[in-house]
Amino acid sequence: MRGNFSVIQKETGFVNGLITVLHDITEQEKIESERREFVANVSHELRTPLTTMRSYLEALAEGAWKDEEIAPSFLSVTQNETERMIRLVNDLLQLSKMDSKDYRLKTGWVNFNKFYDHIIDRFEMTKNDDITFKRDLPKEAYFVDIDEDKITQVLYNVISNSLKYSPEGGQVTFRVRPSDGFIIVSITDQGVGIPKNVIDKIFDRFYRVDKARARNLGGTGLGLAIAKEMVVAHGGKIWAESVDGKGTTVFFTLPYEQEEEDDWS
Ligand SMILES: Nc1ncnc2c1ncn2[C@@H]1O[C@H](COP(=O)(O)OP(=O)(O)O)[C@@H](O)[C@H]1O
Ligand SMILES: [Mg+2]
Numbered sequence: 001m002r003g004n005f006s007v008i009q010k011e012t013g014f015v016n017g018l019i020t021v022l023h024d025i026t027e028q029e030k031i032e033s034e035r036r037e038f039v040a041n042v043s044h045e046l047r048t049p050l051t052t053m054r055s056y057l058e059a060l061a062e063g064a065w066k067d068e069e070i071a072p073s074f075l076s077v078t079q080n081e082t083e084r085m086i087r088l089v090n091d092l093l094q095l096s097k098m099d100s101k102d103y104r105l106k107t108g109w110v111n112f113n114k115f116y117d118h119i120i121d122r123f124e125m126t127k128n129d130d131i132t133f134k135r136d137l138p139k140e141a142y143f144v145d146i147d148e149d150k151i152t153q154v155l156y157n158v159i160s161n162s163l164k165y166s167p168e169g170g171q172v173t174f175r176v177r178p179s180d181g182f183i184i185v186s187i188t189d190q191g192v193g194i195p196k197n198v199i200d201k202i203f204d205r206f207y208r209v210d211k212a213r214a215r216n217l218g219g220t221g222l223g224l225a226i227a228k229e230m231v232v233a234h235g236g237k238i239w240a241e242s243v244d245g246k247g248t249t250v251f252f253t254l255p256y257e258q259e260e261e262d263d264w265s
Helices: 001-062 072-097 112-126 150-164 209-218 223-233
Strands: 108-111 131-135 142-146 172-180 182-189 238-243 247-258
Touching: 001 072, 001 238, 072 223, 108 112, 112 131, 112 142, 112 150, 112 172, 142 150, 150 172, 150 182, 150 223, 150 247, 172 247, 223 238, 223 247
Parallel strands: 131 172
Antiparallel strands: 108 142, 142 247, 172 182, 182 247, 238 247
C-alpha cells in the first residue's frame, strides 16, 4: 500500500513539474514573440517617416527647391515627419525607462481635484473654441500619493486623444468619483468612438483603430500604452467604454485617502 502511494506521489510530482516547465516555456516564448513584434513595429514606424522624407528631399534636390510654390510645402512635409520621429523616439525612451529595473516613482501627497483642475485649465487655454469643457469634480478633497509628472503625462495623453477625436462643437467632460478606496477619474468625449471588439486593444503598444487617420493626427500609437504602465505603477487600473460613433470615456483609478476629519471636535 505504502509503496504504491509513494509511486503515485512521485508521478504526480513529476507531472506537476513537467506542467510547470511547459508553462515556463510557453511564457518565455510569449515574451520572446512579443519582443520580436515590438522590434518589428518600431522599425516599421521609423521607416515610414524616413522613406517619406527621403523622397521629398530627393525631389527638392532634383530641382523642386527652385520652385517657390512647391519648395515650402515639401519642406514642411519633411519638418512634420521629423517631428513625428521625435515624438516616437521620446515615447519609446519613456517606455524603456519604465521597463528598467531601477525605475522608481517620485511620489508625494497631492489634493487630486486641485491638481486635475490645473491640468484642465492648461488644456482650456489652448483648446479649439468650438469644443466645450465640462468639469464635474467633487467638493471634497481626495489626497493621492502620486508622481505628479507621471500622472500629468497620463492625463495629457488621454485628454489630447479626446480632443483629437472630438467632432466640431463637441463637449469633453472631466469627472472624479470615489469608490472603495479609489478615485475614478474619467474623461468623456463625443467623438468617433471605438468599436467594442477592439476597445481593450487601444492600450497595447502601437495599436490604432485607424492607422492612417491616427498618423494624420500625429499619433504614435504609444500614448495609451504609456498611460497604462504609469497608472499600473501607481496601483491603479485604466480602461475605456465607448458607443461607436457617439463618444468615448477613458477611466482610470488611483488609491486615495480622504481629507482628514477632525476627530477631536
Ligand atoms: N477618445 C478617443 N476616441 C476615439 N478613439 C480613440 C480615443 N482615444 C484613443 N483612441 C484610439 O486608440 C488608439 C490608441 O491611442 P493612443 O495610444 O493615444 O495612440 P495615438 O493617439 O498616438 O494614435 C488611437 O489611435 C485611436 O484609434
Ligand atoms: Mg494619443
